[in-house]
Amino acid sequence: MIIVCPFCGPRDLSEFAYCGDADNLAARPDPAATDPAAWNAYVYDRTNPAGEHAEIWQHAGGCRKFLRVVRNTVTHEISGVTMLEPKA
Amino acid sequence: MAEYSALSIVRNALSGNEHWKPAWRKPEPKPAYDVIIVGGGGHGLSTAYYLASEFGIRNVAVVEKGWVGSGNIGRNTTIVRSNYLLPGNTPFYEHSMKLWENLSHELNYNVMFSQRGIINLFHTPAQEDDHARRGNSMILQGVDARFVRPPELKRRVPALNVSGSSRFPVLGGLEQPRAGTARHDAVAWGYARGADRRGVDIIENCEVTGFVREGDQVTGVETSRGRIHARKVAVAVAGATSRVMAMAGIGRLPIESHVLQAFVTESIKPCLDTVVTYGGGHLYISQSDKGSLVFGGDIDGYNSYAQRGNLPIVEDVMSEVLELFPAFAKLRLLRSWGGIMDMSMDGSPIIAKGPLPGLYLNAGWCYGGFKATPASGWCFAHTIAKDEPHQFNAPYTLDRFHRGTVIDEKGQGATPWKH
Numbered sequence: 113m114i115i116v117c118p119f120c121g122p123r124d125l126s127e128f129a130y131c132g133d134a135d136n137l138a139a140r141p142d143p144a145a146t147d148p149a150a151w152n153a154y155v156y157d158r159t160n161p162a163g164e165h166a167e168i169w170q171h172a173g174g175c176r177k178f179l180r181v182v183r184n185t186v187t188h189e190i191s192g193v194t195m196l197e198p199k200a
Numbered sequence: 201m202a203e204y205s206a207l208s209i210v211r212n213a214l215s216g217n218e219h220w221k222p223a224w225r226k227p228e229p230k231p232a233y234d235v236i237i238v239g240g241g242g243h244g245l246s247t248a249y250y251l252a253s254e255f256g257i258r259n260v261a262v263v264e265k266g267w268v269g270s271g272n273i274g275r276n277t278t279i280v281r282s283n284y285l286l287p288g289n290t291p292f293y294e295h296s297m298k299l300w301e302n303l304s305h306e307l308n309y310n311v312m313f314s315q316r317g318i319i320n321l322f323h324t325p326a327q328e329d330d331h332a333r334r335g336n337s338m339i340l341q342g343v344d345a346r347f348v349r350p351p352e353l354k355r356r357v358p359a360l361n362v363s364g365s366s367r368f369p370v371l372g373g374l375e376q377p378r379a380g381t382a383r384h385d386a387v388a389w390g391y392a393r394g395a396d397r398r399g400v401d402i403i404e405n406c407e408v409t410g411f412v413r414e415g416d417q418v419t420g421v422e423t424s425r426g427r428i429h430a431r432k433v434a435v436a437v438a439g440a441t442s443r444v445m446a447m448a449g450i451g452r453l454p455i456e457s458h459v460l461q462a463f464v465t466e467s468i469k470p471c472l473d474t475v476v477t478y479g480g481g482h483l484y485i486s487q488s489d490k491g492s493l494v495f496g497g498d499i500d501g502y503n504s505y506a507q508r509g510n511l512p513i514v515e516d517v518m519s520e521v522l523e524l525f526p527a528f529a530k531l532r533l534l535r536s537w538g539g540i541m542d543m544s545m546d547g548s549p550i551i552a553k554g555p556l557p558g559l560y561l562n563a564g565w566c567y568g569g570f571k572a573t574p575a576s577g578w579c580f581a582h583t584i585a586k587d588e589p590h591q592f593n594a595p596y597t598l599d600r601f602h603r604g605t606v607i608d609e610k611g612q613g614a615t616p617w618k619h
């Protein structure tokens with residue numbers, strides 16, 4: 113598998129570290145929120161699709177940027193890579 | 201039905217091996233059953249077997265998308281052990297071990313269960329302490345465990361590099377002498393034949409495409425071979441759990457699907473008569489009765505439904521083999537393959553009633569569900585028949601994640617790609 117880092121170009125899978133489901137990570141409850149159901153769902157539950165999956169990878173062996181990668185979990189085809197910006 | 205004996209081998213050889221009878225029927229699905237089991241892997245088949253043999257429920261169908269043995273039951277590295285740490289896990293896996301010890305006899309089918317032991321190597325003093333803790337926990341819970349030191353290791357596993365010259369020198373190992381390996385296909389075939397004989401319909405090439413519902417109640421399944429009704433529907437589809445449960449409207453589960461690879465070398469003379477695991481990374485290796493070395497390591501580490509892996513893990517696993525067994529560098533690899541693991545968020549399985557009325561779930565096996573095959577079927581059958589769990593699977597609920605009672609052997613947290 114090759115991931116095209118927007119900063120470094122096409123690089124081998126072995127340079128990247130996987131960080132999980134991007135949509136789930138983006139849906140983190142407000143840190144001040146105290147609803148256990150919402151936190152439990154965020155920590156433990158996943159849609160786990162067969163098909164397109166948005167996920168976070170870090171280019172750990174390269175520029176160290178965090179990337180949002182849309183990848184097909186059946187074919188490994190990658191349809192989009194964007195740089196993850198820090199939350200404002 | 202197929203019976204195997206020395207006499208039958210001779211008789212069939214003389215008649216050109218053309219008259220062997222199939223080991224199980226190929227029935228058409230009936231309109232309705234008491235119980236439908238979705239998934240004809242090891243766990244689905246053993247569930248059907250124990251429903252019929254232990255709990256008197258024989259009007260059962262196992263509905264399998266492909267053929268018996270096409271999933272992980274026919275893809276694993278066949279290691280059977282019960283060397284767990286936590287009280288939530290040990291009784292279950294030890295129950296499984298006891299079922300394994302009598303399985304060939306119980307099924308009258310040789311599953312080639314070989315209690316050759318497993319040795320988990322450790323390479324640092326901290327790891328030694330950790331293994332001592334696990335060994336003590338095992339002994340306290342009635343499981344066999346002992347320490348093996350380098351002089352004994354050298355004798356027992358001559359090919360192992362215990363010279364101290366390696367990157368992570370071997371300090372010793374924790375052994376479970378009763379652990380071992382079994383012939384994975386035979387386990388599926390033996391349970392299939394045993395279930396079929398007791399009246400269970402094993403329906404292959406029949407994919408579940410939806411669930412029949414009356415309100416919340418699940419009352420059957422839609423399949424590629426038509427609608428089938430049932431009072432109870434039990435799902436045991438391993439890596440396909442999220443896909444199948446989504447058809448029942450359960451969109452989110454504490455499970456991610458990941459690919460695990462395995463490797464087999466050309467056959468060589470016997471040189472490794474136990475199972476060895478590497479503590480400096482993640483590798484487990486044994487030698488099959490045919491002489492091939494069979495081994496695997498970590499999952500690839502990202503969500504996958506592709507039954508094939510990528511090269512970084514191949515390189516990783518090979519380097520670990522050579523770290524332990526430098527002489528194996530001369531061997532050629534024959535095959536590699538992958539299977540889709542249902543990785544749970546705490547590394548432990550789910551065997552429970554629900555999450556909908558009429559529905560029962562067996563999932564979350566990660567890469568350790570082969571050893572669980574007998575106890576998983578036994579406990580799942582108990583749960584389906586009695587509508588409550590046995591004490592062995594009582595901790596394996598689906599709602600434990602939301603109740604704060606996770607069973608996390610590794611203390612890894614909700615990062616299934618690192619389990």
Ligand SMILES: Cc1cc2nc3c(=O)[nH]c(=O)nc-3n(C[C@H](O)[C@H](O)[C@H](O)COP(=O)(O)OP(=O)(O)OC[C@H]3O[C@@H](n4cnc5c(N)ncnc54)[C@H](O)[C@@H]3O)c2cc1C
Nearest residue numbers: 239241242243265271272273276277279408539569570571
């Ligand atoms: C490479 C590898 C190595 C492993 N090594 C070990 C090991 O050494 N020790 C150990 O204990 N465990 C090991 N495992 C794990 C073990 O194999 C699994 O946990 C276990 O086999 C899963 O249960 P099962 O046998 O029921 O799964 P499977 O055999 O995968 O059965 C699930 C079945 O469900 C069917 N199915 C899916 N969707 C549908 C549908 N819609 N309709 C109908 N049927 C459907 C599939 O076709 C499949 O046959 C390993 C796994 C792999 C892949």
Ligand SMILES: [Zn+2]
Nearest residue numbers: 117120171175
């Ligand atoms: Zn980069």
